[in-house]
Amino acid sequence: MTDADAARTSAPSHTLEAGATNYAGATAPGAVDLTRLYRPRAVAVVGASANPAKLGHQILRNIIDSGYTGQLYAVNPKETEILGRPCYPTIEAAPPVDLALIVVPAQAAVAVAEECGRHGVAHLVVITAGFKETGPEGARREAQLVEICRRYGMGLVGPNCLGVIDTHTPLNATFASARPLPGSIAFISQSGALGSAILDWSQQQAIGFSKFISLGNKAGLTEVDLILDAAADPETRVVAAYLEDVKDGARFLQAVGEASRRCPVLILKSGTSEAGGRAASSHTGALAGNDRAYEAAFAQTGVLRVQTLTELFALATAFANQPLPKGNRVAIVTNAGGPGIIATDAVERAGLAIARFTPETIKGLREKLPAECAVFDPVDVVGDAPPERYRIALDLVLQDPGVDAVVVLLTPQVPTRPPEVARHIVESRKLAPDKPVLVSMIGGQLVQEATEYLAAHQVPSFTFPEEAVTALAGMYRYARRRQRDGRVQATDVDRLRPDEVRSVFRAVRSEHRRVLLGPEAARVVAAYGVQVAPSELARTPDEAASIAERLGFPVALKIASPEIVHKSDVGGVRLKIGSADEVREAFVAIQQNVAALMPDHHFYGIEVSRMMPSGQELIVGMVRDHQFGPLLAFGMGGIYVNLLKDVSFRLAGALSRADVEEMIQETKVYQLLRGYRGSRPADVPALQEALARVARLCLDFPEIAELDINPLFAYEAGKGVVAVDVKITLG
Amino acid sequence: MTDADAARTSAPSHTLEAGATNYAGATAPGAVDLTRLYRPRAVAVVGASANPAKLGHQILRNIIDSGYTGQLYAVNPKETEILGRPCYPTIEAAPPVDLALIVVPAQAAVAVAEECGRHGVAHLVVITAGFKETGPEGARREAQLVEICRRYGMGLVGPNCLGVIDTHTPLNATFASARPLPGSIAFISQSGALGSAILDWSQQQAIGFSKFISLGNKAGLTEVDLILDAAADPETRVVAAYLEDVKDGARFLQAVGEASRRCPVLILKSGTSEAGGRAASSHTGALAGNDRAYEAAFAQTGVLRVQTLTELFALATAFANQPLPKGNRVAIVTNAGGPGIIATDAVERAGLAIARFTPETIKGLREKLPAECAVFDPVDVVGDAPPERYRIALDLVLQDPGVDAVVVLLTPQVPTRPPEVARHIVESRKLAPDKPVLVSMIGGQLVQEATEYLAAHQVPSFTFPEEAVTALAGMYRYARRRQRDGRVQATDVDRLRPDEVRSVFRAVRSEHRRVLLGPEAARVVAAYGVQVAPSELARTPDEAASIAERLGFPVALKIASPEIVHKSDVGGVRLKIGSADEVREAFVAIQQNVAALMPDHHFYGIEVSRMMPSGQELIVGMVRDHQFGPLLAFGMGGIYVNLLKDVSFRLAGALSRADVEEMIQETKVYQLLRGYRGSRPADVPALQEALARVARLCLDFPEIAELDINPLFAYEAGKGVVAVDVKITLG
Incomplete structure (x- = not known):
């Protein structure tokens, strides 16, 4: 039994006569007493x-x-x-x-x-x-x-809205015509009509709910209040929500992570598409947020995002009834090869693994099953299997220490007797109550009694093998997330100079600009401890030459302008300049090029920067999401950024060290950073630090609307990273 | 009505008394009379x-x-x-x-x-x-x-095997205990147990079959025979197959493309995973093929591959009952916003589009529906809609020329009366019988009568909106494929010199080698009309120098060796050599490096090749699949090949011009070839030609086990492509 399971075994202390009391567990930060x-x-x-x-x-x-x-x-x-x-x-x-x-x-x-x-x-x-x-x-x-x-x-x-239901009170204060069965799924719906349709459907499926709540316009209590409350409810084992938006992104980031550690939170968030977004606004007045930000918000708070209603309830049913798997090693027991292969494919596709049995298990299966049975995973008790043969196989694989979960498959054949197999499954489970067992009995009338028996005994069953495996994969994803979250650490950074940032912003604002010049942007990130390529603004050729001598050769010269996006297209860039004389020449040439092509251009000066040795080109960026705040991006930099789209996202508002590690690891460029085909590994710790510092900067200064470091060069281990080109736009 | 539909409207001419006659349409090439x-x-x-x-x-x-x-x-x-x-x-x-x-x-x-x-x-x-x-x-x-x-x-x-069923004969010659309903899905299963389980399940779901056949060991008739026959059967509107392997890849490639043009063919191919592959072999003795080759075989023959049993039957039901959509523009009619948004998301995810109604449709909806209804797609008739309101909306959107298909969503609310809505759907469809209408009525008991009515009237309905959209997306995918297949052209190539290839292979074999030296491999692809970087083998420094002078500077020198895979790691490569003297020096240096590091190395000589100007680096390769023959690969070349995995695959045995175009277009590097950020477009026609020539080479010479051109340089339009490094291994 997991800790959270243990926390939920104590019955609620609340009695109607004694007046209102808190749930035993309702101590989540910011939780409202409901x-x-x-x-x-x-x-x-x-x-x-x-x-x-x-x-x-x-x-x-x-x-x-x-x-x-x-x-x-x-x-x-x-x-x-x-x-x-x-x-x-x-x-x-x-x-x-x-x-x-x-x-x-x-x-x-x-x-x-x-x-x-x-x-x-x-x-x-x-x-x-x-x-x-x-x-x-x-x-x-x-x-x-x-x-x-x-x-x-x-x-x-x-x-x-449609109203609220608590099946354990009991209280059905809705106008829905269906009456939900009691159970341990708390279902939160931002669509009342969908909620009531699901309640009707759930009766036929024998799916039970602890609570149901229809959010309506969410003018008062929001999804965050209701998720926090449900996650602390001793009658609830899983929260399943249909949401069209999140109302208070900051609070969601702050509080839901803790709630989802106590209790799995599944969310189907609709309005992900552009057109879907339109439909969402026209319907509920909700402004559908950027899907990337939602993706990050759910990942960082440990919410399991699902894509379909089928998946939402398949997962909810599994979580409601079964313990979490301790690992990803799945044993399959089947009486037919075909479904066994289908389940095996699904296991691999879902990132789970086919278990390798211990020699004892294999020996036991060999001794106790007929010779024609397959004793490696998947275990095939073959078509003529009487119910007892399922029992033999189940008892052995459930007790194998190399098995974390079991999927039982059945096709109704002549000697099969599905109801008896169902009883054996329920009995066998007792040998390993901490391992989840999910079932797929394929069929109609021939398996109906069996699946009803399983439902009544808290064993989730599904029509097709893939559905059982998908549900199990969701449970494993959650279990792993929860294990990992045990080591959540905030990304603390120090040696910050916010006053310097403020002074840069003041200067920029005083010129009625929103886009910072290169050296200004570099100064801002440098003030938060990110190493930058040294650069200064020169107004004359001589000033440029003396800056270059101070910074050291070679240098690059770039027209400084908030208006010019593609500076090289207008002849505004010169690279690898090796001497003071060449700097003067280049300064004049750039000035002339730009003046010729853009006669009305306001001349701020020319940026002189020391050219840095080449490193792995990366991009670090930020856009501000109106619901969740700064959304950090990391990926492969250089000219292929838009082509390869090898970029990961995280929200700065809930950025743990693990998030920073993950956002780097989930890109393809990470393979290069680790050392690819003999190249040396890059300075990943310095990169993590830089990401954390950029996140801090964007949190501390809400006026930063967008930030782009492209490229950021990563050097080999111990040699750090350096921001070569920084762009910052104020809001 | 589509052509294929029209072809199937004529009743079978066969009568039992008159003796065996062919099906009217059984003219597919290689079809066996069943x-x-x-x-x-x-x-x-x-x-x-x-x-x-x-x-x-x-x-x-x-x-x-x-x-x-x-x-x-x-x-x-x-x-x-x-x-x-x-x-x-x-x-x-x-x-x-x-x-x-x-x-x-x-x-x-x-x-x-x-x-x-x-x-x-x-x-x-x-x-x-x-x-x-x-x-x-x-x-x-x-x-x-x-x-x-x-x-x-x-x-x-x-x-x-389990036996065969033809519900229209009628004949059930199986030992399955379930009796399938008559219908127009031909179901072919390589797993008898799965087949019999599905037959039981199908009765509960009111899914009907024209035929069912259990393939068993496929010693005689194979999936190809049965697919060809079913696709020509006038009682069959869709073929749904569960396969663990394809027995005769060459015949599959040759014949199934034509069959799938007549009639949609859906295949769930299991054993896709490594572990799945293991399970397949241990079960049926079938050697599960390489999944990439299957993927290509299905794509090139127009087979719709599905990943799950749910998808197989969702699609089969849709194809069995509805006409094909002419385009991808979907209208959604709903009485609740939430499901409308969910369906909209699914539409976008599936590559379909939300329809834009004509001004007339919008005007009609505005005039005839209450003000609170949404008149843009999705049309929301809102929760208090009586059945007639669905009818008004359906009649208008079905007749809109900008609508190719309609998805009707319903949540049971107080005034809804689902059975009446179902009757309106069936009636309204008659206004536009050539447009598919799919339904999702979410609920249990409250919608049961309605969904039964729909099933009885050939309108497929699904529990959740996403399932209806997924089924529609499959129909669109098929319809588009069939349109495109109208312009199938073989990839003919000419000016081939097979005798030269044969003579190279003879020489290689005479030395008991399987791996060709660089100049040999280059000669082979050049003999099939692929331009190569000129290269020759030199045995002495002087010979190398004179070759270099003949080819023109700069040249590259590379140790010629079938044994050394990473030639530069052993100091076996020198690039950009500009003079005869440097060539002699480099020759000696390479010889010494290799001799020092690999004293037992057999010295074949050193390859001298002219260095070609840089182009976009591509890879063209081939591995031979044991079921389907040469599997061609194309993608981004250079050092990132394995990192980015930007590679597409096609089987040479069924390679149309359209396939060659597609295999280029579906890579990311195609964005670069088209001209990216101001760079000039590359010579894509020359690239297509080169791919077709490599395909021909691999088909003509089954002894080529593997072939790799990496890099192939693509130059700008009109300037061709050139194979810089060619590797060929014989079987």
Whole structure:
């Protein structure tokens, strides 16, 4: 059992009579207490209706049908009782409540919220639509709602949402027609319609939920609040979320990493495509962020990103029911070769490994199985296998120390008897309860009883072998991530000179520029401890010559200009200049070239820089993401940057040492840095340091909109890195 | 309607009474006539049994239960009647039969086959196991079986298989317990167990098959025969195959391209991984081929390769029921934003495009839908949509000329009434019967009636939006491929001098070498019209100097040796030599370096070659695949070959001009060849010509085991390409 599993075995201490208490584990930084949202002592439905066609009726009925045992009130000035529950003209006329569900029209919702605030309501769930998603007037209304909740300290779910469910309270405060089964998946959906469709689908699939929450417009509580809460919930073993955006990127980066260590967090983030992004904005008013930044945010917080709904629930089901694998070595037990090969392919494709059994296991399989069975992984008990043969194979491979997980495959053949095989799987698992076992029984009617039995005994089963393997691969990815996260260290850097950066920026601003000149940009990164090629700005040929003599030959001369992007195209660059006289000549030549081609060009001067010995050309860059802040890029530099796109990304806001290491290692140029075909390894530690320093610089100075070091030369081990060309644009 | 669809609308002319006739369309090159296999006038089960537990009983019963109307006989010396059918002691005692199913033990099967041959049986289906898959003795037995079938001209399915089904005959001659529904998918499986599991699963999914065939050991009829036949079958609209290998690569390359133009062919090829390959060999005795070669073989024959069983049947269902899209512009109609965004993401990911509606469509949607609906793609009829609103949207977008396909999404909400929406979809489709419509209704019980209605009306529906989009993307991929294949042209090359190649190879063989020296390899490719850097072998310093003077300076000197792979590592290379004296010096230096480091090295001489001006460095290579023949490689050359792996592959055995163009275009280096950042475009036509010539060379000389041209320099347009370094190894 994992630590997190152990943490979740203790039953919740909360009882309705004793009043609101925290979950045992709800100690995540910045976590909001949602006990009175999911486990309210009393609930009011404001806008409850006696008409069964109205949402205000359906919600009341769902709460009653869910078996909610707390107090339940209706609020509606026209009734005195609905569905056997007392009805009050206003919320303030009702007894105290923890949770108020608002179903009144949007025009009235703000006033009702104010009344709820005065009445001491802890949480509002605003089902009502007609807010930000409808335009400026709705946005104003939403702002009023938020202001009221802030003023009274009320939690706010929605507006424009389906409601909330806690199957363990139990409480179903939604207008969904399906009733979810209890389970240990917390499902968070930014689309109410999708949420309700999934609830209906989940019943047929026997998938159970601990909680369901519809985020709506996320005006109050956001995905971060709900993820943190769910990850700390003892009834929840996995969080599965459908998101269209992340509202507060900084808080997400800061808090979700810790939550995902406690409990796996799966996210399907839609709106990844350009067109998808358009659809997202037109639908929820959410501004879909740059997908690269999301990719980095999820990777750095340990969130498992999935690409499809199928994958979301395949993984959720596996996490909900099985322990995490300790490694990636998979044993496959099958009664048919074909599915065994398909599963083997999937294992390799997913980055898992086929287990190598110990001699004892192989000996045991040889002795106890008929000669025609395959005793190496995959174990093929062959088509005529009676159920007992599965048991023999399973007992042996589950106990093999070289096996971290088992995938059981079955095709229904004449002697197979799938239900008996299912019982053997459940029994055999007890021999190694810390190893995950996933099943694929391919078939329809012939395997139905067996798969139902497995579901009832917490063994996830899938129609096809690839699905089982994909789910297992996700579990392994999470397990490895969690192991690695044990050594998270912040990337501390020292010897920084922020005052110097400030003074450069002041000077640039005073000239009403946004783009820094080369020497200015170099000074900025140098102030944060990144070694740069020495360079200075010269205004005259003689000044250039004396700078060159001071810096040392050879030097490069480059026109200094924020306007000229491709400096060599206008004759603005001269390289490898070896003497003071040549410097003077080159200065004049550049000046003339530029003056001829761009007569209106403002002459700032010419940059004189010492030419550095060649190193491996790299790029280090930063663009600022509007949700997650500085997004750092690293990769192969030089002219092939855009062609090869060998670049990795990380967010500076949550940059651990491990992230810095990984972002270097996941590029192809890393093969060169490690020493390729006999070349010497490069100074990777110096490169890591430089990346951490650039990250710090971009965090400390939000006015830096973009930064590009291309190339950064990496030299051999011990000889450092040097920024040869630096570009900085201010916001 | 597509041409192929039109070709399939005519009913089969075959009647059982009239005797065996060809399918109307069975004219594919090399196609075997399988009419008497799938539509036999009389069938015998040799090894039929009265014991219901025996396969020989189950097959007989399945044939009867399937409604087979031809003559049916049992063969078993111990019985006179089984299941009401006459039983004969031997096949020769029975009336004539077209198809004999053999279920007797392996030891007896060979003798039975001989009897069948004498009796004039057209096809044998050998269910019996115990052949090649069991070892050398079984392999011998299998060879006897094949020899008998060859001698009598009998078709052979298996041995070691599940049997065959034709739902339109009808005939179920398998021992599978599930009975497939009739339909238009021909399913070919190299795994009998998987086949039978899928048949069971398909019933629950309402997926129908035209044919099912279990390949077994493929001793007689292979996947190629069965694919060709199925593709020509008027009852079949799509071929779906699970394969572990391809038996006859040359025939596959030659014939499947034409078949896949008539009818989509989907293949799940397993054993792609190293470990998967191991499992494949140990299971079926099949030697899993190199996956790169399979990848190329499928691409070049227009086969749609799928990676999972889910994808195989999602695509098969779509192809079986819907017309092909004419383009990639997809309209999405949804009643919820979330699924719309998910589908939009999937559309972009799959290389499809979100449609841009005409102003008329947008105007129509604006006028007829409520204001809160989204009228751009995706069309959101919003959650309160009654079924009619779907109809309005569908009618408009289906008739939009800018829409090639429609994906309809539904989440069950209060006013939704899914069955009515389903009826509207079926009706609306009639407005544009040539456009595919795929559906995803997310939910369980609430959408079940609707999805059943859709299935009954040939509208494929999927649980999640991504699955519908993936299926559509496969259809588009196929449609585009078929359009393109219209302009297939072979890559003819002329001015070849095979005699010169032969004489080089003779000389090499006479020295008992397999690796050619540089000048020899250069002569070989030059004989096939590929321009090479001039080079000759020198044995003495003076000879080297005179060669250099003849070739022109600068020259390179390289130790000529089949044994030394990294020539520069042993001081065996000198570049940019500008004079005869320097040549003599360099000759001596190289000789000394090599003698010092490798005293036992046999001195063949030193290669003198003219140094060519630098061009874009490319690699052109060939490795010989044991199933598909020469596998051509093209990509970025130079020292980064192994790092960047920017290489594409094609099989020389089916190389069209389009393939040559594509293999160049799909590399990243193509961006450079086209002219990158102001550089001039390279001579791509000359490069295509060189690739075609290398392909021809490798086809003409099967003794070439490996060939490498690295680098090949490409110069700017009109200036050709030149092979700088050529390596050839003979088999």
